[in-house]
Structures are given as C-alpha cells and as structure tokens.
Amino acid sequence: MKVQRSALRLLLGFLVVSLIPSSMARFVVEKNSLRVISPDSIKGTHDSAIGNFGIPQYGGSMAGIVVYPRENKKGCRGFDEFGISFKTKPGGLPPFVLVDRGDCFFALKVWNAQKAGASAVLVADDIEEALITMDSPEADGSSAKYIENITIPSALIEKSFGEKLKKAYSAGDMVNVNLDWREAVPHPDDRVEYELWTNSNDECGVKCDMLMEFVKDFKGAAQILEKGGYTQFTPHYITWYCPQAFTSSKQCKSQCINHGRYCAPDPEQDFSTGYEGRDVVVENLRQLCVFRVANENKKPWTWWDYVTDFQIRCPMKEKKYNRECADGVIKSLGLDMKKIEKCMGDPNADSDNPVLKEEQDAQVGKGSRGDVTILPTLVVNNRQYRGKLAKVAVLRAICSGFEETTEPAVCLSGDVETNECLENNGGCWQDKAANLTACKDTFRGRVCECPLLDGVQFKGDGYTTCEASGPGRCKINNGGCWHESREGHAFSACSDNGEIKCQCPPGFKGDGVKSCKDIDECKEKKACQCPECSCKNTWGSYDCTCSGDLLYIRDHDTCISKNARETKSAWAAVWVILIGLAMAAGGAYLVYKYRLRSYMDSEIRAIMAQYMPLDSQGEVPNHVNDEHA
Known part of the structure; x- marks a missing residue:
C-alpha cells in the first residue's frame, strides 16, 4: 500500500510539473495601492499584494491607522493572551494591524488580528524580494475553521516599507494610511468578462466543499447578470497530462482519457477502490459541453442549473456520480443529449479532444493574467481574483469591473449588501436543534450577542457558547x-x-x-394490588378497574361498594339539612330575645322619667292612657 501511494504521489507530481515548462510559467501577483497620508516623512503611494483569503474591498477603499503590537509581533498567537485589543471606540479610525512575516501561516496571523478587533492586516516581509501572494494553507481540520471565518482584507508589503511604518509608529506619529482596490480590477468596456476554474469532483475535501457551496450560492446573481447582458461568463476545468513514459501504466490508465492526454487525480487517492480520475475528467468534459450547447441556444446561464442540480442529485459521496444520473439532469433541463455527446467525443480515442485541448491551452497565462495552477481560480476582466470565494465578495469584485455609474442594478441592491448572518451564521454561536442564533445583523455588520427568547436570557460570549439562564429554561x-x-x-x-x-x-x-x-406498573406490581383489581398499563401511567359493582379508590389502592358510598352520601345530606335547620332556629331565637329586651328597656326608662327627669332629656312623651289622667 505504501509503495502504491508513493507511486501515486510521484505520478501526480509529474502531471503537475509537466503541464507547463518552467521557462514558460507566469505567476502574476495581484496588487492594490497603499497610500500613506501621514506623517509627511513617509507620505506616498506603495504597492501591496492582496491576500488570497478574507474579503478584499474590490472597487472601494478603506482608511485607517497603523497599529504595531508591542508583543506577539508576528501574530502567531491570540492577542488576548497578551491582553492586547485593537478595538476602537465609535467614531475612531479603523485599526490596520502591522505584523511581521514568519513562524506561522499568513492566514493565522490575520485571523488572530481579526479576533482582537483589527479592520485590516498588513504583513511586513522579512526579506527584500518582489511581492508574493499570501495564500491560505491546505485546509485541514484545524485551519479550515478559521480560514472560512476571515472577513477582513490583508496585504503583504515590502520589508523596507514595513520598517518605515514601524519607525514612524515607534516615534509616536499617527500613521494614517489608505488601502485602495478601485483599480485592482480594470473596466475596459461596459461588460465584465469573468471565468471560473472549477471541478466536478466533490470528494477533494474542504476546498471542494467551499467551491460547491459557492456555485450554489452565486447561481442566482450570475444568472441575473448573464440574462441582462452585463457579463460574459465562461467555466473552465484544469486538466493534466501523463508523461509519455507512463501512458501504459495502471496509474495513467485509471486517471486519464485519450491515452494519457487529459488526466485528473484519483478522488480517493487509492487506485483499488471508488471512483477513478478518468471519471472526473469525463464529467468535467460533459459540463464543458453542457455550457457549449447551452451557449449555442443563447442560454449560457443553463450551465449554473446543470452544475447545481448535478451536485444535489449525483454526488460522488453517495455513489451516484455516473453517466446515467448526469443524463437525467440533462433531460430535465431540456438540453440536446446528442449534441452534448457529439461535443464530448470518444474518451478512448488515441487523438486530441478539441474541447480539452483548448482548456489546457487556456491554463497558460496571457496578457496581465498569470498561469492557472490551483483550484478554484476566479478571473475577472483578465485579473485573478484574490480573497474568499463567497457570493458577496465575488459579486463586489465583478461589479468593480464596471465603470462608476454604469453598474447594473444588481450591484446596488441587497445582493451586495446582504445579511451577514445568512452566511455561516456570521461565525456566531447557534443551536440548530432549537433554531437559535447569537448573530444579529446591523447596518455596520453583524454582532454576536446571545439571544433572549420567550423570557429566557442566554448568556455567553456569543461566538462559541450561549447557555440559557433564569427560570423557564425548560421551554427552550x-x-x-x-x-x-x-x-x-x-x-x-x-x-x-x-x-x-x-x-x-x-x-x-x-x-x-x-x-x-415507560414503566409497566402492572408487571412490576406497583399498582392494582387489591384482590378485586384489574390492571391495564398505559404510556406513562396505568388504569385500574374493579370487578362487579365495585369502585376503585386510587389513593388507597382498594375497591369499595358503590351502594355503600351512595348510602353514606345520603346520610351526609340529611345531616347537612338538620344542622342547617338547627342553626336557623337558634338565630331566630337570638333575634327575638334581643328585640324583646330592647322594648322593655324603653318602657322602664319612660316610667322613671316621669318621677326623675333626666338633665339631658327634655319633656318625655306620656305613655299613660287618657283614662288614668
């Protein structure tokens, strides 16, 4: 197995190296302008190389102040470990963090600075050389997590220029700079031409997943631009060829078509199982021919429909990556199957395939564009796009290819200014099961803040954790x-x-x-234990009934006679009536005694008043009859 994999690596190395002679290779570094506004001692304009990750502000510019950290100068560790934060108060200029090259990946430096509050990152080269493009590392499990979440722009600057910035900052000067991407994409006419170098293989890891997701997300905007005549899009597919000495080998036969002329790496990097590289080449060829046939029908945007449908319906991961599935997609889109098959030609022929031959020729850099050697690669107006392959970022780059005031409406709508929470949840915490997120979209961008739901406040940093607190948490x-x-x-x-x-x-x-x-209370003898009881288990409880004319009393787990209960109830009613009558009689007697006593008191007072008039009382009426006067 080790020998087989070593042979595979060796062959793939030949395939890559043999594509273009080294003397012909052209690698172009895409640049933007960096202008120093103050201090006067270093005022001027300098070139900087756009980083191949994050989101460059194509078509725009960004002003800020340079900050050079006192510790962690290379930015290889989190700045919070050193108690350093670059966050500014509202109204302050955005901080452009300057870090030194070396010791770790470029992308990691930018990610650490972004977490600490940086708005952009400048990386000072550590040797005097021509500018290079800062690329992202091969996205393994650890790096993929932060590469995907980098949203700020970055640029590499020359060593000598970096030293000037550091010196001015150390002297206490406010180093005010402006990053400018307005001319990063030229705009020679009223239409933007762009091309995407892609692949139909969906099993090459993180980069393939990112590419597939981008194609799906960008489809709508791409079709609007194409249908309106604002853009001309062309898909491309990288192919390699097998050196003549290896064309009869097992490796070449499994990875190539047309006798080693057009090859792709084995998807699983294992020749004994799964799909072969030649399967990928054939599907790439089919997708190219779908575009050509659709273009002949004046509907080139149909390519986006085919590719997205193929991803969904024919994934390699589900063993549906085959001609039968592809034909089903072609048929559903109403494309001419025979024309596509004629375009594809015979993959077993010992001759050139015109379509794939053009693809290999197109990989060689022309004009201001360098060679295409990596996947994916996006080219806008013959300039290689740098930055994150995401809908908003790419659309901004394409729209910057129009002259100002000539942009189509899609460039000025919500397709550019979108809700950042919709993409990767804005990098914030989320609970998919409960449909909860800490991401909130604001005018100036998203914030990660733990939510309040149904009176339950979640607490945490909003990025990695949010936990329910207070009463009512069981509702969430x-x-x-x-x-x-x-x-x-x-x-x-x-x-x-x-x-x-x-x-x-x-x-x-x-x-x-x-x-x-559920506990079966009946079987476990926890209920209905009386001799007359009959037990029936239910979900979460039980039902107990009594035989004959008996009534079950659940609290006492016993059965009693219904008649006995009725007799007892009748006597209870009689006693209630008797007690009520007795209470009424007693009340009447008390009222009678009270009124009788009041009358007698009144008579006695009247008689006594005749003989002993009271000082406080006037003449008292005579209660004696006239016949006794």
Whole structure:
C-alpha cells in the first residue's frame, strides 16, 4: 500500500510539473495601492499584494491607522493572551494591524488580528524580494475553521516599507494610511468578462466543499447578470497530462482519457477502490459541453442549473456520480443529449479532444493574467481574483469591473449588501436543534450577542457558547432533556429548580437525556394490588378497574361498594339539612330575645322619667292612657 501511494504521489507530481515548462510559467501577483497620508516623512503611494483569503474591498477603499503590537509581533498567537485589543471606540479610525512575516501561516496571523478587533492586516516581509501572494494553507481540520471565518482584507508589503511604518509608529506619529482596490480590477468596456476554474469532483475535501457551496450560492446573481447582458461568463476545468513514459501504466490508465492526454487525480487517492480520475475528467468534459450547447441556444446561464442540480442529485459521496444520473439532469433541463455527446467525443480515442485541448491551452497565462495552477481560480476582466470565494465578495469584485455609474442594478441592491448572518451564521454561536442564533445583523455588520427568547436570557460570549439562564429554561429545547408526545399526552424529563436536571417523570425510567422508557406498573406490581383489581398499563401511567359493582379508590389502592358510598352520601345530606335547620332556629331565637329586651328597656326608662327627669332629656312623651289622667 505504501509503495502504491508513493507511486501515486510521484505520478501526480509529474502531471503537475509537466503541464507547463518552467521557462514558460507566469505567476502574476495581484496588487492594490497603499497610500500613506501621514506623517509627511513617509507620505506616498506603495504597492501591496492582496491576500488570497478574507474579503478584499474590490472597487472601494478603506482608511485607517497603523497599529504595531508591542508583543506577539508576528501574530502567531491570540492577542488576548497578551491582553492586547485593537478595538476602537465609535467614531475612531479603523485599526490596520502591522505584523511581521514568519513562524506561522499568513492566514493565522490575520485571523488572530481579526479576533482582537483589527479592520485590516498588513504583513511586513522579512526579506527584500518582489511581492508574493499570501495564500491560505491546505485546509485541514484545524485551519479550515478559521480560514472560512476571515472577513477582513490583508496585504503583504515590502520589508523596507514595513520598517518605515514601524519607525514612524515607534516615534509616536499617527500613521494614517489608505488601502485602495478601485483599480485592482480594470473596466475596459461596459461588460465584465469573468471565468471560473472549477471541478466536478466533490470528494477533494474542504476546498471542494467551499467551491460547491459557492456555485450554489452565486447561481442566482450570475444568472441575473448573464440574462441582462452585463457579463460574459465562461467555466473552465484544469486538466493534466501523463508523461509519455507512463501512458501504459495502471496509474495513467485509471486517471486519464485519450491515452494519457487529459488526466485528473484519483478522488480517493487509492487506485483499488471508488471512483477513478478518468471519471472526473469525463464529467468535467460533459459540463464543458453542457455550457457549449447551452451557449449555442443563447442560454449560457443553463450551465449554473446543470452544475447545481448535478451536485444535489449525483454526488460522488453517495455513489451516484455516473453517466446515467448526469443524463437525467440533462433531460430535465431540456438540453440536446446528442449534441452534448457529439461535443464530448470518444474518451478512448488515441487523438486530441478539441474541447480539452483548448482548456489546457487556456491554463497558460496571457496578457496581465498569470498561469492557472490551483483550484478554484476566479478571473475577472483578465485579473485573478484574490480573497474568499463567497457570493458577496465575488459579486463586489465583478461589479468593480464596471465603470462608476454604469453598474447594473444588481450591484446596488441587497445582493451586495446582504445579511451577514445568512452566511455561516456570521461565525456566531447557534443551536440548530432549537433554531437559535447569537448573530444579529446591523447596518455596520453583524454582532454576536446571545439571544433572549420567550423570557429566557442566554448568556455567553456569543461566538462559541450561549447557555440559557433564569427560570423557564425548560421551554427552550426542553433544556436538552428527553421529551416525547404520544396518544395526546406529552412528557418531559426537564426540571428546573434553580438548576436544570434531566430526570425521567413519574411513570418512566431512563437517563432523562436520551431516553425515558415507560414503566409497566402492572408487571412490576406497583399498582392494582387489591384482590378485586384489574390492571391495564398505559404510556406513562396505568388504569385500574374493579370487578362487579365495585369502585376503585386510587389513593388507597382498594375497591369499595358503590351502594355503600351512595348510602353514606345520603346520610351526609340529611345531616347537612338538620344542622342547617338547627342553626336557623337558634338565630331566630337570638333575634327575638334581643328585640324583646330592647322594648322593655324603653318602657322602664319612660316610667322613671316621669318621677326623675333626666338633665339631658327634655319633656318625655306620656305613655299613660287618657283614662288614668
């Protein structure tokens, strides 16, 4: 196996090197202008090389002040470890962090500075040489996480210029600079020509996933521009060829068509299993012919439909990457199958394929464009695009290819100024299960802030963690505990008594997180133990009935006679009536005694008043009858 893989690496090396003679290779560094506004001692304009990651502000410019960190000068570690932050107060100039080259990837330096609040990054070269393009590393598991989230622009500057910036900053001067991308893409006419060097293979890792996602996201904008006549798009596919000495080898036969003339690496890098490189070459050729046939029909934008549909319906990962599936996509789009097959030709012929021969010739740099050697590569108005392959960034670069005031409406609409939270959730925390996100879109960009939902406040940094706090946490995704609904009943294992606990509710048993299983109370002899009882288990509970004319009392787990209960109820009613009558009689008697006593008191006072008039009382009426006067 080791020998086989070594042979594979050796062959792939030949394929890449043999594409273009080294004496002919042309590698062009795409540049933007960096103008120093102050101090006067270093005022002037300098070239800088656009980084091949992040989002360059094509068609625009950005002003800021240079900041050179006192520690972590190469930016290879997080600046928070040193207590350094570049965040400015509202109204302040954006900070352009200057770091030194060396010791770690360019992209890592930019990512660390971005996390600390930088608006842009300038990397000072550590040797005197012509400017080079800062590229991203091969995206493995660790680097892919931060490369995808870099959103600020960056540029490499020459060593001597970097030394001048450092000297001025150390002297206490405010170093005010302006990065300018307005001429990074030329605009020779009223139409933008752009091309994308792509691949149909979806099993080459992070870069393939990124490319497939971009094609899907950019499809709508691309078709609007193409249908309006604003752009002319051309897809391209990189191919290699096998050196003559290896054309009869197993490796070349499995990776090439047309007797070694057009090759692609084995998708799994294993000749014994899965798809072969020749499968990729054939599908690349088919996609080129789909574009040619669609272009003949005056509908070149159909290529975007075919490619996105093919990704969805015929993925290599699901073993559907084949001619039968491709033909189904072609048929659904109404394309002429026979014309496409004629365009593709015979992959087993010992002769050149006109379509693929043109592709190999097009890889060689012409004019201001360098050679195409990596995937993916985007070229706008014959300039290689630098930066993140994302819809907003690419659309901005294409729109900068129009002269000012001549841009189509799509360049001035929400297709450029989009909601940053829609792309990779803005790099913020999210809980897909509960459909929650910490990303909030604002006029000046997104912020990562833990959400408030249904009265429950989430707390955390907003980037990696947000946890529910306060009462009501069980309402949010059931607190991460088990829950289920069945037969019109819903149960949850979440309990919140100051701290969320996942504990199965009564009638269930389990861990409370992943599962809670119904307890069969009848089998486990936990209910209906009386002799007359009959038990039936239900989900989360049980039903108990009594035989004959008996009634089940659940609290006492016993059966009693219904008649006895009715007799007891009748006597209870009689006693209630008797007690009520007795209370009424007692009340009437008390009222009677009170009124009688009041009358007698009045009579006695009247008689006594005749003989002993009271000082406080005037003449008292005579209550004696006239016949006794």
